[in-house]
Amino acid sequence: MILFQQLINGLMLGATYSLVAIGYTLIFGVLGLLHFAHGEVLMAGAFMGLYIILWSGLPLYITLPLTMIATGILGLIVQFFAIRPIKKDYHLAPLLSTIGVTIILQHLAIKIFGGYGTRFPDAISTKIYKFGALTISSDSLLIFGIAVMLMLVLYFFIAKTKVGRAMRAVAESHLTAGFLGVNVDRIVLITFGVASALAGAAGVLVGIAFHTITPFMGLTFALKGLVVMLLGGLGNVVGAMIGGLILGLAEVSSVVLIPSEINLQDVFAFGIMILILIFKPEGLFGTRVSKR
Amino acid sequence: MLSIEGVSSGYGKILAVKDVNLLVEEGEIVVLLGANGAGKSTLLRTISGAMKPKSGSIIFKGQRIDGKKPHLIVKEGVVQVEEGRGILSRMSVKENLDMGAYLRSDKDGIMKDLERVFQKFPRLKERLNQNAGTLSGGEQQMLAIGRAMMANPKLLLMDEPSLGLSPNFVELIIRAIREFRDQDGYTILLVEQNAKKALDIADRGYILETGRIVLEGTAQDLLNNEELQRAYLGRDAKTRED
Ligand SMILES: Nc1ncnc2c1ncn2[C@@H]1O[C@H](COP(=O)(O)OP(=O)(O)O)[C@@H](O)[C@H]1O
Ligand SMILES: [Mg+2]
Numbered sequence: 414m415i416l417f418q419q420l421i422n423g424l425m426l427g428a429t430y431s432l433v434a435i436g437y438t439l440i441f442g443v444l445g446l447l448h449f450a451h452g453e454v455l456m457a458g459a460f461m462g463l464y465i466i467l468w469s470g471l472p473l474y475i476t477l478p479l480t481m482i483a484t485g486i487l488g489l490i491v492q493f494f495a496i497r498p499i500k501k502d503y504h505l506a507p508l509l510s511t512i513g514v515t516i517i518l519q520h521l522a523i524k525i526f527g528g529y530g531t532r533f534p535d536a537i538s539t540k541i542y543k544f545g546a547l548t549i550s551s552d553s554l555l556i557f558g559i560a561v562m563l564m565l566v567l568y569f570f571i572a573k574t575k576v577g578r579a580m581r582a583v584a585e586s587h588l589t590a591g592f593l594g595v596n597v598d599r600i601v602l603i604t605f606g607v608a609s610a611l612a613g614a615a616g617v618l619v620g621i622a623f624h625t626i627t628p629f630m631g632l633t634f635a636l637k638g639l640v641v642m643l644l645g646g647l648g649n650v651v652g653a654m655i656g657g658l659i660l661g662l663a664e665v666s667s668v669v670l671i672p673s674e675i676n677l678q679d680v681f682a683f684g685i686m687i688l689i690l691i692f693k694p695e696g697l698f699g700t701r702v703s704k705r
Numbered sequence: 706m707l708s709i710e711g712v713s714s715g716y717g718k719i720l721a722v723k724d725v726n727l728l729v730e731e732g733e734i735v736v737l738l739g740a741n742g743a744g745k746s747t748l749l750r751t752i753s754g755a756m757k758p759k760s761g762s763i764i765f766k767g768q769r770i771d772g773k774k775p776h777l778i779v780k781e782g783v784v785q786v787e788e789g790r791g792i793l794s795r796m797s798v799k800e801n802l803d804m805g806a807y808l809r810s811d812k813d814g815i816m817k818d819l820e821r822v823f824q825k826f827p828r829l830k831e832r833l834n835q836n837a838g839t840l841s842g843g844e845q846q847m848l849a850i851g852r853a854m855m856a857n858p859k860l861l862l863m864d865e866p867s868l869g870l871s872p873n874f875v876e877l878i879i880r881a882i883r884e885f886r887d888q889d890g891y892t893i894l895l896v897e898q899n900a901k902k903a904l905d906i907a908d909r910g911y912i913l914e915t916g917r918i919v920l921e922g923t924a925q926d927l928l929n930n931e932e933l934q935r936a937y938l939g940r941d942a943k944t945r946e947d
Contacts, residue, residue, distance in 0.1 A: 575807070582793055582804055588755055589791035591775030592784070594808035594856065598774075 417547055419665045425553040425622060427661020428560030432615035433638030434645065434653035435567060436608030442584035442648035443604045449511040450491060451612055452635025453518035458484040458613025459533070459626040460526055466534045473536040473617075477559070480617050481610040488609020492602050515631070522628035530627045533620035556618045563614055564654050567607070571650060580604055584648060633679075640686040646696030656697065660685070706731040706892050707752070707783075707860055712761030712771070714751040715916075720759065721747040723916040729860065734886050734893045736903040736924070739913035745896045746788050748913070749862050752894075753785045754778040765860065780808055782859030786866060788896075790849040794838030798829055801837050801848055805855025814857065821889075822851035825881055843874035850881060854889075861885060864896045875899065879906060904928050 433455060440448045462480040465471055471479070495510045540551040571577035582590040583600045591597050619634065620626050641660050645652025660682060667681040689696065707729040714722040721744040729735045739745050750756045752763055754775040763771040770778050793801050802822065806815045823830040826847040832840060837848060846866055853861060863882070867875040883906045885891040897903035904910055904924045912920040912933065920933065927933055 578796070578800060578804060579807065581796065585793045585795060586791060588750075589787060589793065591755060592753055592779065592787055592791065593804045593852070594776045594779035595804075596774065596776045 416669065418549060419669050420662070421549055421553050421557065423662040423665030424658060425557045425560075425661070426664060427658040428557050428564075429615045429618050429622070429657075430634070430637050430641050430660050431564060431654045431657025432560055432611045432618070433634050434641035434657050435564070435650055436611045437638045437642045438645065438648055438650055438653045439580070439604050439608045441642065442650075443580060443601050444496075444507070446496070446507050446511070447639075448605075448608070449508065449635070450514035450518060450631075451608070451638065452631030452633070453515050453522075454484050454487055454491070454609045454612040454631075455616040455619070455634050456522060456626070456628060456631035457487055457518060458616030459620045459630065460522060460531075460616075461613065462536075462617035462620055463531065463533055463626065466536055473621075476536065477614055477617055480613045484613025484616070485606040485610035488605040488607075488612075489602055491609070492605035496605075497598070497602075519628055519631065526628060528628060530625040533624050533626050536617075536621050552621060556622055559614070560618060563611060567611065568650070568654075570607075576600070576603060637682060640682055640689075643686055643689050643694075643696055646698045647700040649696060649698050649700060652696055652698035659697075706733075706766060707894065708764040709748075709752070710762050710764070712748070712751060712763060713759045714747055714756050715759065716747075721916050722751065722758075722913075724761070725913070725916075725918055727911055727918065727921075729892060729894050731892050732886065732890070733908040734882065734895060734906055736895045736897055736900075736907040736910040737913060738897065738900050738903070738910060738927075742915075743913040744916040745913055746864055747916075749785060749787075749864050749894070749896060752778075752862060753783065776808070779856060782857070783862065784853045784856045784858035784860070785862040786849050786853045786864065788864035788868070790842075790845045792837045792840070792845045792848055794836070796837055797834050798837050798840070798848055799833045801852050802829070802855050805852035807856075809855075809857065815855065818855050818857060822854050825854075825884075826851050843870050843877075846870060846874065846878060850878070858891055860892045860894065862894050862896075865898055866895075867897065867899050867902070875902065879903075882906060900933075901928075 433451065436451055437448060440446060458480050461483045462476055465476045465479055491514050495514050496507050499506050499510055501507070537551065537555060542549045542551065571580060579590065579595045579600050582593060582595055583597055587597050615634070619630070637660065641653055641656040644659060645656030663685060664678045664682055667677055671677055709725055709727040712722060712725045713720050725748060737745050737748070747756065751758050754770070754773050754777070758771050762769055765781055765783055770781060770783070793804060802819065809815055828844055829847055829851055832844065837845065840848060850866065866878050870878065879902050882893060882895060885893060895903055895907065904927055907924040909923050910921065910927045911918050
C-alpha cells in the first residue's frame with residue numbers, strides 16, 4: 414500500500430521532470446541549443462509563484478497562469494538579449510551565454526531572496542484521501558493532474574495549431590521553414606516563451622510538492638530535465654513527457670527497493686543517463702533534431 | 706519581373722557568386738546552368754533571402770528585396786523549391802501542403818489550389834495522411850512542387866527538381882514546369898543539371914561558371930552553341946545511355 418502512495422509520488426515527481434524536459438527539448442529542437450539556464454527559469458517561477466501567493470493571496474488557478482506568463486516573458490528576454498544576438502558560427506558561444514544567464518539569475522535570486530530556503534506557502538489545503546488501506550494526499554494528485562493537463566494542452570498546441578506546426582517545421586529545417594514563409598526568428602522566440610512558461614509552472618508545482626524553495630533549486634531540475642530529454646530522445650516532445658514519468662517512477666522505486674541511509678535517487682537517475690548515452694544515444698523514442 | 710544587378714554572395718570571406726547580372730521577365734522560364742559548385746544554389750538562396758548579398762541589388766516587381774528576411778520575400782510571391790526537396794519528413798503529406806499555404810488566409814483560394822495540386826499530382830491525394838518521410842524520391846519532389854503551388858507563387862525558383870529521379874518522373878516534372886508557365890501563369894527560374902531537357906522548355910538561359918555568368922542567350926541559341934554542347938549537352942547524352 415505504501416507502494417501505491419510511492420507510485421503516485423513517482424508520477425508526481427516525474428510529471429514535473431516532464432515539464433522541464435519538454436522545454437529543454439523544444440528549445441533543443443528548434444535551435445540545437447542546450448538551454449543551460451532553463452533550471453533557473455524554473456527557480457524564478459517558484460519564487461514568482463511564492464510572492465504572488467504571499468502578496469495577493471490569489472488562488473493557485475490564477476497564480477499558476479500568472480507565473481507562467483511571467484516566466485514566459487523571462488524566457489523571451491533571455492532569448493532576445495542573450496541568445497539571438499550571438500553568431501551561430503561559434504559552436505560553444507550560445508551555450509556559454511546561457512551558462513552566463515544561469516549565474517546571473519541565480520545571483521540575482523540570492524541577492525533578492527537570500528541564499529537559504531524559503532518556505533513555499535500552502536497554495537492548497539492538503540487533504541488526505543483514504544481508500545481502505547490506501548492513502549493519497551491531494552497535493553500529489555493535484556500536481557500530477559495539473560502537469561498532465563499542461564502537457565495535453567501543449568501537445569494539442571504543437572500538433573494542431575498553426576504556430577505549433579511552424580515550430581515543428583523550424584525544428585526540421587530553418588531553411589525550409591523560411592522558404593515556406595515562416596518567420597523563423599519569431600518562432601524561435603515563441604518556443605523560448607512556451608518552454609519557459611512550462612518551466613515556471615514546474616517551479617510552482619515543485620514549490621507545492623517540496624514546501625521549500627531556494628535559489629539553487631534550478632540545477633537539480635535542470636540536470637534531471639536533461640536526463641529526461643536524453644531518455645525521450647533529443648527534440649522529441651512526447652518522448653520527454655513519457656521519459657519524465659519513467660524517471661520519476663524509477664527514482665521512487667529506487668528509494669523503495671534499495672532502502673539506504675544516503676539518498677541514492679540521484680545516483681540512480683544519472684546512472685540511467687550514462688547507460689542511455691552508452692547504449693541508446695538516440696533515446697528510447699528517437700531524436701528529432703533540426704538539420705540546419 | 707526579377708532583376709539581379711551586380712550581386713555577389715558567399716560564405717564567410719569566400720564569394721560563391723560574383724557580380725552576377727540576371728533578368729527574368731514575367732511569363733518566362735529562365736534556366737540557370739552550371740557545373741556542380743558553380744554557385745547556382747547560392748544564387749537562389751540569396752534571392753530567397755536565406756543569404757544576404759555582399760553587394761549588388763535584387764529587384765522584384767520594382768521593389769528591392771535583397772536583405773529582406775525569407776518569409777517577407779515569400780510574401781511577395783517569390784517561392785523556392787529547394788535543392789534536395791526540403792520535405793518536412795516528420796509531417797504528413799497534408800501538413801506539408803498546409804505549410805505551403807502558411808502565409809495565406811484566403812480559405813477558398815487555398816482549397817482551389819489544393820485541388821489544382823491533386824489534379825497535377827494525383828499520387829499526393831492517395832498519400833495524403835502518410836508521413837512525408839516515407840514517400841519515394843519522385844513523390845517527395847511532387848510534394849515539394851505541390852507545396853510551392855500552395856503558396857500561390859508569382860515567381861517560382863526551382864533548384865534541380867529532377868535530380869536523382871527516374872526518367873518517368875523527370876518527364877513528369879518537366880511537363881509540370883512547362884504547364885506552370887503555359888497554364889498557371891507562373892514565372893520560373895529553373896536550375897537544372899539536365900541541360901537539354903531544361904533548354905527544351907525554357908525561353909532563355911544563363912551559364913554560371915565558378916560564380917560568374919559566362920554565357921547567356923535564348924534557349925535556342927544555347928542549344929545550338931557548340932561549346933555548350935560539348936560541356937553540358939554531351940554529358941546529358943552520356944547519362945542517358947547508362
Ligand atoms: N554552406 C556552405 N558553406 C560554405 N561553402 C559553401 C556552402 N554551400 C556551398 N558552398 C560552396 O559554395 C560554392 C557554390 O556552391 P553551390 O551554390 O551549392 O553550387 P551549385 O548549386 O552550383 O552546385 C561551392 O564551392 C561550395 O563548396
Ligand atoms: Mg546546387
